[in-house]
Amino acid sequence: MPSVPQVSQRISQEQSQQQNGPNLSSLHKSLLASHSGNPAFLQQVQPAGCDFVHSVASLQLYVLLSKENQIHQRIAELRKEGLWSPRRLPKLQEAPRPKSHWDYLLEEMQWMATDFAQERKWK
Helix, strand or coil: CCCHHHHHHHHHHHHHHHHHCCCHHHHHHHHHHHCCCCHHHHHHHCCCCCCHHHHHHHHHHHHHHHHHHHHHHHHHHHHHHCCCCCCCCCCCCCCCCCCCHHHHHHHHHHHHHHHHHHHHHHC
């Protein structure tokens, strides 16, 4: 498995490639070159008799899993430092908003309901 700097460099290259358009064949070649010493990985990424589309799909799965692994490692680091809490953040109060036509309409409906109730009492 490549070291963390190599993976982060590859991820930054992927992000720049996504902005410029995907170039999966160059990514596939670079990943295969970095893992040329690991025959088990090569068989996993490019099994015998499979076409290029299958190897690209497995490559995308590998990249996704490596990103997920990095995220889990970072969460573990933050937990050790005491900066990651499993609890949810407290709810924030909504910012006040200006009254809309609907708000005025509801106020008037409340006023009319109390007014009609008062008139019924008088009758």
